[in-house]
Structure formats: C-alpha cells, structure tokens
Amino acid sequence: xxxxxxxxxxxxxxxxxxxxxxxxxLTHLFDPNDYKDEIRQIARDKAHIELTLNGDIGWSxxxxxxxxxxxxxxxxxxxxxxxxxxxxxxGLSVRVLPLLRREVQMSDxxxxxxxxxLNKDVHGHGNWEDIGKNAxxxxxxxxxxxxxxxxxxxxxxxxxxxxRLDIDSLTINNAxxxxxxxxxxxxxxxxxxxxxxxxxxxGASIPLKLTAFFGTNQPxxxxxxxxxxxxxxxxxxxxxxxxxxxxxxxxxxxxxxGKTMTFAxxxxxxxxxxxxxxxxxxxxxxxxxxxALGELKVNDLDKTPQISGxxxxxxxxxxxxxxxxxxxxxxxxxGSLSKVEMVSRLTGTPTSLALEDLNLKLDGSTFTGRxxxxxxxxxxLRLQLKADTFNADNYLPAKSExxxxxxxxxxxxxxxxxxxxxxxxxxxxxxxxxxxxxxSTDKLLPLTRLRTLDVNADLAFxxxxxxxxxxxxxxxxxxxxxxxxxxxxxxxxxxxxxFQANGNLDVRQDIPVLALQxxxxxxxxxxxxxxxxxxPPIKGQVTLDSNLSGRGNSQKALIDSLNGSASFVITNGVxxxxxxxxxxxxxxxxxxxxxLSSEPKGKDTPFQELKGNLTFRNGVASNPDLKVRIPGLxxxxxxxxxxxxxxxxxxVGIIVEGDKRDMPDPACQVGSNFQGIEVPLRxxxxxxxxxxxxxxxxxxxxxxxxxxxxxxxxxxxxxxxDKVNPQLKDALKGLFKR
Numbered sequence: 058x059x060x061x062x063x064x065x066x067x068x069x070x071x072x073x074x075x076x077x078x079x080x081x082x083l084t085h086l087f088d089p090n091d092y093k094d095e096i097r098q099i100a101r102d103k104a105h106i107e108l109t110l111n112g113d114i115g116w117s118x119x120x121x122x123x124x125x126x127x128x129x130x131x132x133x134x135x136x137x138x139x140x141x142x143x144x145x146x147x148g149l150s151v152r153v154l155p156l157l158r159r160e161v162q163m164s165d166x167x168x169x170x171x172x173x174x175l176n177k178d179v180h181g182h183g184n185w186e187d188i189g190k191n192a193x194x195x196x197x198x199x200x201x202x203x204x205x206x207x208x209x210x211x212x213x214x215x216x217x218x219x220x221r222l223d224i225d226s227l228t229i230n231n232a233x234x235x236x237x238x239x240x241x242x243x244x245x246x247x248x249x250x251x252x253x254x255x256x257x258x259x260g261a262s263i264p265l266k267l268t269a270f271f272g273t274n275q276p277x278x279x280x281x282x283x284x285x286x287x288x289x290x291x292x293x294x295x296x297x298x299x300x301x302x303x304x305x306x307x308x309x310x311x312x313x314x315g316k317t318m319t320f321a322x323x324x325x326x327x328x329x330x331x332x333x334x335x336x337x338x339x340x341x342x343x344x345x346x347x348x349a350l351g352e353l354k355v356n357d358l359d360k361t362p363q364i365s366g367x368x369x370x371x372x373x374x375x376x377x378x379x380x381x382x383x384x385x386x387x388x389x390x391x392g393s394l395s396k397v398e399m400v401s402r403l404t405g406t407p408t409s410l411a412l413e414d415l416n417l418k419l420d421g422s423t424f425t426g427r428x429x430x431x432x433x434x435x436x437x438l439r440l441q442l443k444a445d446t447f448n449a450d451n452y453l454p455a456k457s458e459x460x461x462x463x464x465x466x467x468x469x470x471x472x473x474x475x476x477x478x479x480x481x482x483x484x485x486x487x488x489x490x491x492x493x494x495x496x497s498t499d500k501l502l503p504l505t506r507l508r509t510l511d512v513n514a515d516l517a518f519x520x521x522x523x524x525x526x527x528x529x530x531x532x533x534x535x536x537x538x539x540x541x542x543x544x545x546x547x548x549x550x551x552x553x554x555x556f557q558a559n560g561n562l563d564v565r566q567d568i569p570v571l572a573l574q575x576x577x578x579x580x581x582x583x584x585x586x587x588x589x590x591x592x593p594p595i596k597g598q599v600t601l602d603s604n605l606s607g608r609g610n611s612q613k614a615l616i617d618s619l620n621g622s623a624s625f626v627i628t629n630g631v632x633x634x635x636x637x638x639x640x641x642x643x644x645x646x647x648x649x650x651x652x653l654s655s656e657p658k659g660k661d662t663p664f665q666e667l668k669g670n671l672t673f674r675n676g677v678a679s680n681p682d683l684k685v686r687i688p689g690l691x692x693x694x695x696x697x698x699x700x701x702x703x704x705x706x707x708x709v710g711i712i713v714e715g716d717k718r719d720m721p722d723p724a725c726q727v728g729s730n731f732q733g734i735e736v737p738l739r740x741x742x743x744x745x746x747x748x749x750x751x752x753x754x755x756x757x758x759x760x761x762x763x764x765x766x767x768x769x770x771x772x773x774x775x776x777x778x779d780k781v782n783p784q785l786k787d788a789l790k791g792l793f794k795r
Contacts, residue, residue: 089114105189107137112146123150133187141184145170163224171232171250179239224257244274254288262300263288278310295330302326314383320344324352333358337366345381346373353403364405372398372418387454394452396420408433415442422447432511440514448522454499487752488742491704496612504610507564508540521549525588528556540565544573554580554598570608571615577601582627594747597630597667605673616676616700623671623678632662632748662687662748669694676701683707696740703744709751710735 089096093110100108112127130143146169177183232250237243248270255264267284286302303323309316324340335355342349353366376386376394386394397419401412411429418424426442513536521531531549535542541563548557560573578600583593605621608614665686671678676699683694696707712735742750 101134105134105191107132107134107140109140124148133184134191135187136184139184141175141188142171142173144168144172165226165228166224168229169231171229173232173234175234175236177236177238177240181240223259227252227254227257229253242275246272248272257290259293260289260291263290265299273310276311278308278312280306280308282306297328297330299326312383316381316383318345318382328358330358333360335362344378346378348373351403361406364403364410366403368399368401368403368412370397370399372396389453390448390451393420411439417442419447420451435511436509437511438513440512440516442515443517444519444521446520446522447518450522450525487739488746488750490699490706490741491702491743493702494613495701495703496616498611498613500610501612501615502562502564502569502610504564504567504569507537507542507562510537510542512537518549525590526551526556526585527588551577551580552584554578556580568608568614569610570606572606573603574605575601575603582630583633591745594633594745594749595627595630595667596633597627597664599625599627601625613701619673619676619700621673623673624669625671626666626668628666630664630667632664634660634749664692671698673700680707683709693735694740698744704742705740705744705750707740707751708754709738709740711738712736 090113093114096110096114097108100106109130109132110126110128112129114127115123115125125146125148126144127146128143129147130140132138132140146167148165148167150164175183175185229250229252232247232252234247234250236245250267250269252267253265257263265284265286265288269282271280271282272278282304283306284302284304287300289298289300291297301323302325303321305321306319308318308320320343322340322342325336325338327334327336327338329335333356335358337353340349340351340353342351348371349368350371351366351368353364356363356365374395375397376389379386379394397417399412399415399417401415401417404411404413409429409431410433411427413427415428416423416425422444424442424444424447427439428442429439431437431439514533516531516533518528518531518533521528521533523531529550531547533547534545535547536545537543542561544558544560544562546557546559548555550556555578556576558573558575560571562572563570579598580600581596582599583596585599586593601623602625603621603623605619605623607616607620608618667683667685669680669683671680678698678700679696680698681695683692683696685692685694691712692709693712694707694709696705698705737754738751739754740748740751
C-alpha cells in the first residue's frame with residue numbers, strides 16, 4: 058500500500074511535469090502569428106466583426122493565459138474597409154484555472170493608443186449599429202423565423218450565472234473617442250484620455266482617476282477635466298457608487314468669448330438600477346466666483362426620470378461672474394447685480410426644471426416664489442414671484458452718447474426760453490417753437506430674442522420703481538409667444554393715486570408694433586415730472602385715460618408714429634411761476650386806457666380744474682377743447698402739442714370778470730362795455746415752460762376792442778383812437794384797413 062502511494066505520487070508528478078512541458082512547448086514552439094488568417098476568420102464567424110492584425114501577437118499559457126496585441130483594428134462586416142476602432146497595444150492576462158469556475162481573474166490590463174470613431178451618416182444611421190451583424194449577401198432574402206407550435210410553449214432558458222470579475226488594475230493611455238453627425242455637422246471628441254483604476258473587485262472600493270480633453274465644433278468649445286474618486290460596483294444588486302468624487306477642469310471657447318472658466322464639483326454619486334433611482338449627495342460646485350451646495354435625486358430611471366433636490370448659491374457678484382465667462386452686460390447703475398444669492402428646492406424632468414420655494418436676494422431686494430423652464434427646447438419660461446422693493450431702472454441699459462448729446466442740446470434750448478420768459482416777467486415776445494429732438498434713436502428691444510420668447514410672468518412688488526416712479530403694491534402680469542407679447546396688467550398705487558396699463562407688442566416683423574392703454578387716477582402731476590428730473594410748470598391731481606399705438610424700435614420712431622386718443626383732467630391745481638391775473642389785468646388796463654397802480658403780488662395761478670381731450674396723429678396731439686376753471690375766470694383754449702420736440706402752440710381765451718379782490722386795482726376793473734369779453738392769450742414754446750410760455754395776444758386784443766365798442770365804433774372811431782394806447786390804436790387801425 059505504501060509502495061502504491063509512492064507510485065501514485067510519482068505518476069502525478071510526472072503528469073504535472075508533462076503539462077508544464079506542454080505549456081512551455083506551446084508557448085515557445087507554437088506561434089499565434091502564423092494563424093492570423095484563422096483568427097480573423099473566427100472573428101468574422103463568431104463575433105461578426107472584421108479584425109485586422111498588423112502587429113505581432115504575444116501570448117502565454119500557464120498559469121496565466123496572456124495576450125498582447127499590437128497595431129490592431131476592428132470594423133463591421135457591412136463596411137470592412139473603414140475601421141471604427143483601432144489600438145496600438147492591448148495587453149492582458151487571465152488565470153487559467155479560475156476560468157473553469159466562471160471567474161475572471163486578470164492581472165494588469167493595459168490599453169495604449171485606442172481610437173474609437175462613431176459616425177452617423179446623412180440618413181441617420183450610425184456605424185456602431187452594424188457591430189455584430191453579418192455581412193449582407195446580394196440576392197438573398199432574409200430568413201423567416203420558424204413558427205413554433207402554440208400548444209407547446211418554449212422552455213424558458215436559465216439565466217446565465219454572473220461572471221465574477223477580478224482585475225488587479227486597468228490602465229488606458231492616450232485614447233481618443235470621436236463622434237460625427239453628418240446630418241447636423243456636429244462633432245464631439247474626447248482626446249488624450251488617461252484612465253487608471255486600482256484593483257477591480259465586485260463590491261470593493263476601486264480607486265479611479267480619469268483625465269481628458271473634450272471638444273465640440275458647434276459651438277467651438279474645449280474642456281480640460283480631471284476626475285478622481287472611488288468606484289464601487291455591486292453587479293448582483295445593480296448598484297453603482299462613485300464615492301468621494303471630485304471633478305476639476307477648465308473650459309474655453311466661443312460661448313465664453315475666448316475667456317476661461319475654472320470649475321470644480323464634488324460629492325457622492327449613487328445609481329441603483331434595481332430601485333431605478335440615482336442620487337448626488339454632498340454636492341459642491343464652483344465656477345469662477347460662483348459657489349453652490351446642494352443635493353439631487355432622480356426617480357423612475359426606467360420611465361421618465363423625475364428630478365428633485367435642493368440648491369443653495371452663496372452671495373456672489375453676478376456681473377463680474379458673467380464678465381469672467383465672456384458675457385459683458387450693458388452699463389447699469391453702480392453696484393447692480395453685485396450681491397446675488399439664492400436658496401431653492403428643485404424639481405424637474407429631462408426636458409424641464411423648476412425652482413420651487415425660491416428665495417432670491419438681488420442687490421437688497423428679496424424675491425420669493427417660483428421660476429420654471431417648462432420646456433428646454435422651447436425655452437418656455439414661467440415666473441411667479443413676489444418682491445419687497447425692486448428698482449427696475451438700475452438694470453436698464455444706459456443711454457448712448459448720441460442720446461445724451463441730444464438731451465443736453467434740448468435742455469439748453471428749454472433753459473434759454475425759460476430764462477427769457479422769467480427775465481421779462483411775461484412781457485417778452487413769445488418763445489420760439491422748439492426744434493431740438495426730445496427722443497433717443499437708440500434701439501429699445503432685442504427683436505431676435507423676443508421672437509423666440511415663450512414666457513408667462515406673474516409678478517408682485519411691495520414697491521416697484523419704474524422710470525423713477527415708485528409704484529406701490531405693483532402687480533405685473535405678462536406673456537409672450539411666437540413674437541407676440543402681451544401686457545395683461547401693470548397696476549399699483551402712485552403718490553396716493555392709482556396707475557394701470559395694459560397693451561400688446563408685436564415683434565414678428567422688423568418694425569415692431571406697440572399698442573398701449575393707460576389709466577392714471579388722482580396722481581400729482583408735479584411728482585411725475587419731478588421724478589423725471591424736470592421742473593414742473595403745473596401742480597394738481599391728474600386723471601388720464603389713453604389709448605395709443607406706435608411703430609418702431611426707438612423712442613423717436615415710436616413718438617413719430619404715435620396715434621390714438623387721450624383725455625385728461627387736472628383738479629385743485631396751480632400754474633407755477635405764471636400769473637394769469639397779471640396777463641389779464643394788463644389786457645383789461647390796456648382796454649380801459651389805464652395803467653396798473655401795482656404789480657400783482659402772487660406769482661402762481663391756482664385753478665379748480667383743467668381738462669381736455671387729445672387726438673394723436675404721427676406724434677402731434679391736437680387739443681381742441683382745453684378748459685380751465687379759475688375762481689372768477691373762465692378759460693377756453695385750443696392748440697397742439699408736438700411730442701416730437703415736446704413743444705406747444707395754444708390760443709387761450711379768458712372771459713373777463715375783472716379784479717374780484719376787496720381792494721381791486723382801478724385799472725383792472727371791468728366796465729359794462731367789457732362784460733363777457735374774452736381776453737386772448739397765445740402760448741408757444743417748450744412744453745416744460747407751461748403757462749410761462751403764454752403772452753397777451755395783442756392781435757386778438759384788437760378784436761376784443763372792436764367787439765366792446767359795438768356799433769359805436771363806426772361813428773366815433775377817430776375819437777376813440779386818439780384816446781387809447783398807441784399800440785392798440787395801431788392794431789385797430791390795421792384791423793379796419795383790412
């Protein structure tokens with residue numbers, strides 16, 4: 058028995074020596090390079106690919122089945138002359154005995170110079186779609202699958218046992234992946250790919266490092282990036298984790314206008330295909346000056362993924378950030394967009410995103426509510442926000458140099474006319490009609506952007522400052538689609554009065570069309586003018602209704618084409634720095650052939666009501682029914698307001714009632730001959746002068762004298778003419794010589 062055991066041991070040792078000898082002989086005496094044609098044929102028959110082996114094949118048999126390929130390429134059988142992948146070298150080795158247990162135990166796997174080319178042709182067919190397909194044979198018809206007997210259902214196949222994967226390390230050097238879409242002309246690439254992974258074991262933490270350069274041609278963009286982390290694969294549970302992930306890099310290209318954006322992000326990633334969820338926790342993100350924290354979760358990976366999470370952005374200078382990524386903003390008020398921070402809850406899908414429970418701080422203003430993009434492709438923007446105080450003027454583009462120069466020239470014209478009127482106390486000649494344009498030719502609207510706008514906005518403000526007007530409890534509802542924008546309402550309180558507007562803007566054509574309706578009720582008119590930086594010529598509570606339309610993309614174009622109608626009433630007002638009583642008494646004294654004993658002390662003219670209707674035609678407003686109620690006076694007028702130059706030209710008639718004070722000026726008393734007579738005034742000049750541009754109309758005064766004299770003038774004309782003021786005498790003589 059003992060001898061048998063010894064003999065058996067010798068036999069086993071001999072067999073082992075024979076196996077080792079055979080392995081040595083196979084690896085040293087058998088050269089796989091002699092069988093390249095057979096290997097290529099096996100690749101065609103079994104894998105349905107065209108394998109080209111230009112380099113040598115190195116191999117080992119035991120205890121490692123080693124393989125090393127050089128200068129190899131792979132193509133599909135449908136297009137064998139155009140490889141979709143090639144590599145300089147592939148080296149790997151597998152333990153032989155574990156293969157019998159369906160275990161893959163590899164040492165180092167190394168890939169050098171891999172090039173992968175994915176191409177979609179003009180018909181939308183990708184070359185990767187043919188991988189594994191047999192080559193088409195001309196004149197053959199596709200095989201018809203055999204029909205099975207429905208009474209005998211096929212036996213279900215047993216699911217294959219999962220292969221256990223065990224790799225000591227994986228290294229990929231200098232790889233490149235290229236994607237080309239001939240339909241759209243778009244190209245994507247990943248170059249200089251360097252991948253290194255530690256020991257790869259199922260369920261174990263795998264150290265991972267990846268660097269690459271990514272690029273696109275539409276738009277032209279290049280991104281350098283590096284990824285580090287620990288990968289954990291649990292194939293039986295369909296669970297994949299990237300722990301302690303960190304991605305850093307730099308991006309440059311056309312969207313950044315040649316500038317560079319440095320970015321970094323980190324966190325913990327989890328994909329659980331069994332539960333159909335993905336999570337990104339501990340999210341940290343930075344991009345130049347921007348810093349953010351948050352978390353993301355995606356449910357229903359097998360259906361339409363549903364996104365949820367939270368995002369917090371620390372305070373940063375948005376204007377500087379946008380400038381650093383190549384998006385310089387128009388000139389704004391100093392400090393605008395310098396303090397921006399946000400906290401929000403996220404919801405969305407692959408085609409939409411919503412910021413719910415939003416709290417946005419913007420330069421001292423706080424917005425709460427919701428911002429959503431319902432469709433990324435259509436850029437469908439939805440806003441539901443409430444703010445405390447917001448100054449919209451700080452975010453409007455500044456005026457151009459040309460607009461500023463025009464404004465300075467017009468202001469000089471107004472000041473010259475005003476100085477002349479004040480110096481002469483209202484006795485100077487009528488101011489000249491203004492000629493300087495009052496409006497900018499700068500473009501107002503980005504038409505191309507507005508045509509693509511799909512927006513629905515519902516905004517509320519405790520206070521909205523717009524055109525320097527503080528609108529209290531402002532509400533704004535607006536929408537836009539396919540180049541047609543609608544202002545449903547802009548309303549609020551204004552200086553203890555109310556303001557409301559609505560309208561439409563059509564930007565489908567090169568010349569936009571604007572229609573606007575406004576209603577202002579009991580708003581101090583002087584406060585509106587003061588807010589615009591103008592010295593008000595009038596005070597009072599204005600109520601205004603207007604329905605106007607215009608065409609163009611500048612202030613000047615809109616005003617030049619302004620058409621429509623308006624009605625206005627100003628109550629409990631004052632004509633500032635304009636004493637109508639002085640003008641009236643001067644006219645009465647002239648008719649009485651007397652001289653005023655003193656100048657009226659007051660410099661303003663209070664009135665009870667000023668009202669009228671306006672008809673706009675190409676920027677000129679006709680006002681045929683101006684009426685002013687002043688205690689003791691009745692005033693009627695008609696004229697035009699030329700909005701193109703902000704000028705006016707009016708003829709005003711004042712019904713004479715005389716000096717109603719307790720101690721009237723004798724020269725200003727109305728005799729029986731002048732009862733009910735209108736004293737004429739002419740008002741011409743810049744609109745800002747108001748009543749300061751009014752003068753006694755001496756041409757019209759001669760008509761008054763004629764009416765007062767009645768039929769007696771024809772009998773005693775010469776006698777009266779000898780006694781009246783010489784100026785009036787000349788006017789009357791001229792009248793009767795006509």
